[in-house]
Amino acid sequence: MKPSINRLKHLVRPRIYIGKAINIGPGKIDLLREVDAMRSISAAARSLGLPYKRAWLLIDTLNRGFGNPVIETAAGGKGGGGAVLTPLGHQLIERYDALEARINKSADKELQALCNLAGKTAD
Amino acid sequence: MKPSINRLKHLVRPRIYIGKAINIGPGKIDLLREVDAMRSISAAARSLGLPYKRAWLLIDTLNRGFGNPVIETAAGGKGGGGAVLTPLGHQLIERYDALEARINKSADKELQALCNLAGKTAD
């Protein structure tokens, strides 16, 4: 089996609002990543434990938000069909990861201060 | 009149999860800020256009999450009563602002890239 997804945990998983049509958060990004690994929407949904319909809806939202498709799908054929990320989809993941990494790196100090205020450890 | 609230717009308004009892986002912070300016929960709620009950609930969630009160309230008395931020409340705002500023400053480049992907301007 493929190692699928294995990433380090971040404290901050940003949600970005662009205009009023697009909002990108950890859920959609994780889903894209899983689709990329599985080459299938339904397989990705199963893997993430969410219903196919919801997965499809999330992706459809992205497609319509950007005006261009984030994944390309095929119904029927080998294995019943499948889904592949478009270049836009790959770039989206890439950019989000870069943003997330930079945020977590630079925000670490203030984050710790916030946790101290709460008297708890973040998990 | 007091200048109330007048802050520069940030693209990223982070929501931080600390443990499982605390989650802090732009809504609660803005509310705290308004309570601080108005010295009243109900006035702050009116100003932000949300029902009193919701405002109170948000604050109560913070109070219980932190184990210590974020604001101090008084029912009855001059003007019917009022609410004042505790030192913890002030620190919370301060820390959140610092985090937000740092995030937005350091993430600007990736953010622009994301907006370019969308072919839109963030607003």
Add this chain to the structure above:
DNA sequence: TATCGTTGTGCCTTGTTAGACATAACGCTG
């Protein structure tokens, strides 16, 4: 051609959330 596992939709039910409304307690003020 029958089968299979996908994608893509629709419908209905349920669960959660948000809001409206009502009301009590409180303590200055006139």
Add this chain to the structure above:
DNA sequence: CAGCGTTATGTCTAACAAGGCACAACGATA
């Protein structure tokens, strides 16, 4: 002491989101 504007709380309902189920279309494969 009556009035006022708060804080604080309960209840009820409407709106919305989530999930479940069903099913058609598709195209390689056997």
